[in-house]
Amino acid sequence: GTFYSPAAISDLDGVKAYIATEQDGKAVMTEIKTIPANTAVVLYAKEADKTSATFTIGEASANTDGNILEGQPYNIATVTGACTLQNGSKGLGFYGYNGEALKGFKAYLNATTSGVKGFVLNLDMETAIRAIQEAEQAAATYDLSGRRIEKAQKGVYIQNGTKVVK
Numbered sequence: 024g025t026f027y028s029p030a031a032i033s034d035l036d037g038v039k040a041y042i043a044t045e046q047d048g049k050a051v052m053t054e055i056k057t058i059p060a061n062t063a064v065v066l067y068a069k070e071a072d073k074t075s076a077t078f079t080i081g082e083a084s085a086n087t088d089g090n091i092l093e094g095q096p097y098n099i100a101t102v103t104g105a106c107t108l109q110n111g112s113k114g115l116g117f118y119g120y121n122g123e124a125l126k127g128f129k130a131y132l133n134a135t136t137s138g139v140k141g142f143v144l145n146l147d148m149e150t151a152i153r154a155i156q157e158a159e160q161a162a163a164t165y166d167l168s169g170r171r172i173e174k175a176q177k178g179v180y181i182q183n184g185t186k187v188v189k
Contacts, residue, residue: 024129025063025064025107026058027062028061029061030060031058032080039067040055040064040065040066042063043092043132044090045139049139059084059085062085062090064130065130091132091133097127098126098127101125102133105134107125108130163182164187166180166181175189
């Protein structure tokens, strides 16, 4: 699952914590041994039936520079480009979120600001990430008048806020 911690956490027992960083347009997972305050992470328990873990709240330091996961300690309205951890068509990963509110204390990936569309976790290899996958739903494409189009022909279009020439 995902977790956002407003407090520093150490002594993770039964789970591993990972941050995600953007490298060459790809999300790369890195394990951290402690969770600094105000940090969003992916939590992973190797045992399939693991439903709880033990943490110690207190001092924690880990290098979380460049972490592209975001979160907050309260529910908020859905953020444009938010991707949440889901079991989607390509496996467990971050996919476009269509709900009305993002839950507090949960992490999400902002595809708009991170430069990453989404990614699929390959937990068989624990920390490996399968090739970057497009978010489950294809990005909407618009003509220069702002009208949504289904299939782009030759011309200039707007996709994900970027001008695309086809």
